[in-house]
Amino acid sequence: MNDAPESVEVVRLAARGDGVTADGRFVPGAVPGDRLLADGTLRPGPGRVTPPCIHFGACGGCRLQHVAEPLLADFATARILDPLARLGIVPEDVRPAHLSPPGSRRRASLRAVRRAGRVELGFNVEGSHALVDLAMCLVLSPRLLALVSPLRALLAGLMPDKGAVGIRMTATDGGIDLLLSNLAAERLPVVEALAAFAEAQRLARLSVEGPLGVETVVAPGVPAVRLGGVPVTLPPGAFLQATADGERALVAAALQGVAGARRVADLFCGVGTFALPLSQSAHVLAADASGPALHALARAAKAASRPVETQHRDLFRHPISAAELKRFDAVVIDPPRSGAAAQTAQIAAARVPVVVAVSCNPATFARDAERLASAGYRLETLWPVGQFRWSTHVELVALFRAEQAGTAR
Template sequence: MNEVLTIDRLGQKGDGIVQAPAGSIFVPYALPGETVRAVVDGDRGQLVEIIAPSESRIAAICPLFTRCGGCAAQHMAPGLYREWKRQQVVTTLSRAGIEAPVADLVDAHGAGRRRVTFHARRQGEAMVVGFMAARSHDLVPVEACPVLAPGLDRAPAAAQMLANRMGGANKPLDIQITASEAGLDVDMRGHGPLGDKLRLALTQLAERLDLARLSNHGEIVVERRPPLQHMGKALVAPPPGGFLQATVLGEETLANLVTAALPKGKRAADLFAGCGPFSFRIAERMQVLAVESDKAAMLALAKGFGATPGLKAIATETRDLFRRPLLEHELNGFDVVVLDPPRAGAEAQAKRLAASKVRDVIYVSCDAGSFARDAATLVAGGYALEGVTPVDQFRYSAHVELVGVFRRGRKG
């Protein structure tokens, strides 16, 4: 049904929300205060016309905006955008009954995202490479993306050539490309094992494209140069497809917030440590135990530590912290615990921390909901949430990260 609507507020995903008598209607790409015409189906509205635009509406920077699903907020003026992202954190904490000061949003986009995943699908005779369309599994071909770092300028063309070479199997592919100090680092998923003929062809293509490293499902096909990343004083080669913060400035910003919150002390635990973005920086001041379930990430961290002079000791432990969180007697010897779990949070570990004698906990989160849940556990265990800082390294998306600092006196 075609309706004229007035937008009341922004939702968590950036949709304009109309509070209608029958319930909320979500209209993508509409802004608060705007009068719009939309085709309404249930609780969803498809924007047809902006009758009276908001003063906070600006022109998008990309011609694919609203078609490509990668960005949700290119139409928001900076002031509205910053407050929308900050308010996501404020609202989520409030709903969980968590009271804490929330700082202004910190812009950590920097030069742009250093990692991107292209999807490749066969359509007729051609392999189409691009990003998923908004709210769809359809592909939008992409020749360039304005939110990517300059080091990824060649990434769309490289992804297309790799997809063309892999397309004979007619399988959907995900091609993850990361900008490194040595050039492009590529990990492909979806094809399955490679035969000798295809492996040789891909090795030759990696030479032609001047890739630093090419991998298939995490298995290295060819490494022409180590794809090194700066992490504090260290240079580290993450494992193929391994986790890496989205932007260089994002990693630096999160790490600076972590190190600024470190207490005086000798020993720190870095849980869900990845390949060490926080461990290396903490080790400039304290001894570190880095714990992570990914063995390859732990090996990369250990190798980086061995090649970096001037740091205090970093020990590593490969351990699944969801199934085997550090227990109270293991935690109590640390002056501070830093944790950066995946989107699911760290529920099991938070319970053990709440029962421990650890005085300071610094929690880096990529999901405000799981952070709020774990924060409630820590607060119930005697911690005070000193403050939360939201960080934006996924510009124009609905995604926001944060750093929360918990402190308390020792028990007993």
């Protein structure tokens, strides 16, 4: 007699988006509430929806289009809480997850390849170097999506067969900032074609990146965005939060966390996503290893008479020391995906009263949070933010407060 159950419920989503059953099995494409039948098929549950994009299942960008909205929010929160729980860290207050809406992506990296005289342009297939040639995209802003077909036509006349070009598009207030990599632009006909394209598409700037670095071909407009009310002209290829909606959520949480602070250090500051909003009510030290980004921030802050001091510094190799940090009331830290172990150690040693951590990697965030917790910080508030809609990529803001911390000197 076979005592195996006829079905088992899918109870959660794993970090990479697979469903996990009550008995611990990982099931690709499953959604909490589905049931895995004995023959290996899935019986859909109430949390499953019809994916709205024709590229779902191939394109690597949107693994969770088949998941209902409330479960997407639950997933974003669990992605952050689970690694913390394994380290014994429990936030005192977890705010509802903020999810950016469809069609809000203002920054995207795509790839173009030419095969047999035809250019394919889009995102990579999940787990592969193969390409999904975009016929539609529900995450890109309409401005970026409208550029795909004209760009495909442009590259058809410039790329060699079997050639590949990297594409970075950023929608700015002055038009789209377009950066093409691995495209030779030394010959006059190529430069003329690029300049004509930029003019026709009303781009803010068109640049190419090759072995010698990035070179601006033409800049008909000004590739600027407003950060904290201050216009900042972006360097080519500069980092910008993927959606303006997500940026607003992250900044609002950070400002709430440091409310009342008069002296704030913004570490890994980039072009000033947090530094400029912070400078509306505090004196800010902004530090980063990217010279072009820091120069853009410094120039914008000076033009707006904002109290921002910039410091060009590799915070991995030369973190700001505990002695230097003791004069600050609060620190905002927004490291890349690798986290900031060395800098967090200095923050913990300084016992800065308030630490606002922004992260795009729950695993490295948990590691850094453990160091702060061990130094006597409590995780007061956590804000989950899912600005990469339908993906497994999650961001967050976390407010840490030092127990019995004295006033910064």
